[in-house]
Amino acid sequence: MTYIVNDLCINCKYTDCVEVCPVDCFYEGENMLVIHPDECIDCGVCEPECPPEAILPDSEPEAEKWIELNREMSEIWPNIGQQIDAMPDAEKMRDETGKFDKFFSRAPGTGS
Numbered sequence: 001m002t003y004i005v006n007d008l009c010i011n012c013k014y015t016d017c018v019e020v021c022p023v024d025c026f027y028e029g030e031n032m033l034v035i036h037p038d039e040c041i042d043c044g045v046c047e048p049e050c051p052p053e054a055i056l057p058d059s060e061p062e063a064e065k066w067i068e069l070n071r072e073m074s075e076i077w078p079n080i081g082q083q084i085d086a087m088p089d090a091e092k093m094r095d096e097t098g099k100f101d102k103f104f105s106r107a108p109g110t111g112s
Contacts, residue, residue: 001058002040003047004066005033007100008054011093012086013109017046017055019083028080028109029073031087036074037067052094078111 009032018026018033025039026046035046037058047055056063087093096102 001042002037003035003042003044003055004037004058004063004070005035005054006056006063006066007104008052009033010099010103011096012052012090014051014086014090015080015083016049016051018080020045020049024079024081026080027074027077028111029077030105030107030109031103033080034070034073034077037071077108080109080111
């Protein structure tokens with residue numbers, strides 16, 4: 001089992017999860033994070049740290065469609081191992097729906 005990040009992270013990019021991850025398995029895109037499924041050790045410490053609740057175990061039915069995206073993007077985006085500031089409109093964007101279709105970007109982040 002692994003954990004995944006879904007579209008609730010888009011345009012929020014809180015990194016509280018990154019700060020607690022013992023294996024640095026998060027990767028940073030321009031406007032969201034993903035978890036490398038082969039690096040995640042299934043400890044679960046990241047899940048409760050995510051303010052928009054964008055992190056789910058892959059055993060959740062809605063997580064299935066996000067596993068491949070997390071894998072694909074974690075092979076392209078830089079690793080992030082420390083907490084950075086959330087995106088400027090993170091609070092406003094937390095309750096936005098349909099964020100993947102509206103805002104997803106394949107562009108990499110800075111990899112702090």
